[in-house]
Amino acid sequence: MxxxxxxxxxxxxxxxxFARYHAEKGGDLIITARRAAELEALKSEIEADHDVKVQTIALDLGSPEGAQELYDQTKGQxxxxxxxxxxxxxxxxxxDRELATDLAMIDLNVKALVTLTHLVARDMAKRGSGKILNVSSTASYMPGPLQxxxxxxxxxxxxxxQALAGELKEKGITVTALEPGYVETEFAARADLDGTDLTKSGATPRSVAKYGYDAMRRGELRAINDGRLRFMLNWIVPWLPRWTVLKMVRRMQEKSV
Known part of the structure; x- marks a missing residue:
């Protein structure tokens, strides 16, 4: 592949x-998530529309062995x-939140990402080429009361x-952090954010995926798709008092209903 x-x-x-856009570029895919039916539907759609191959792997990446299991199923590719x-x-x-839920969040958002990156990046380093895109968030620029x-x-x-980008550049590997603001996906409903100012307007998944993918191809370090947010986070927020930032973020995340 x-x-x-x-x-x-x-x-x-x-x-x-991301999967659709990569297929449009003529690339093959390995796609994974917990929901097998949705993966198979996406595979059928992509293979019908593009001359590419798609492999699906349904598993829970946040489970203790999830990242290793995913890597094991892709060995040789x-x-x-x-x-x-x-x-x-x-x-x-x-x-007020269940501790187990937040620990599961750390397992998926951090531990699984680190594990899978370590496994795949080692193979990339041996070949002397590769690109890694990690989906972060504008949330990375500030602390988040209520999240x-x-x-x-x-x-x-x-x-x-960013640290990996500095380490792996000499091995022919680029690492990019995509840092979008609010995106109109299932994320808000799952995170119970409906009714907050954060969800009043957002970008489409397609526009964010395209922006991040293209930034990855260029080898950019960080990519914020919204120009207004990019300016605020780089040139205004860093100069504000920390308590002001904390109050501002909390207000954005308080329920209005």
């Missing part, structure tokens, strides 16, 4: 659009692009991605 991309969280949202898209968030005060764990996981993803 030449020019093969491995896309996690591919059954819906941005992940599904040359993965040119790794897109770590799988992840979830959750609304509410940290002490404390989620924001922290994305800060990790962005920091980790």
């Amino acid at each position: 030449p020019n093969t991309a491995l896309v996690t969280g591919a059954s819906s949202g941005i992940g599904r659009e 040359e993965i040119s692009i790794l897109i770590n898209n799988a992840g979830f968030g959750g609304h509410g005060a940290f002490t 404390a764990t989620y924001f922290a996981t994305k800060a990790f993803v962005s920091s980790f991605s």
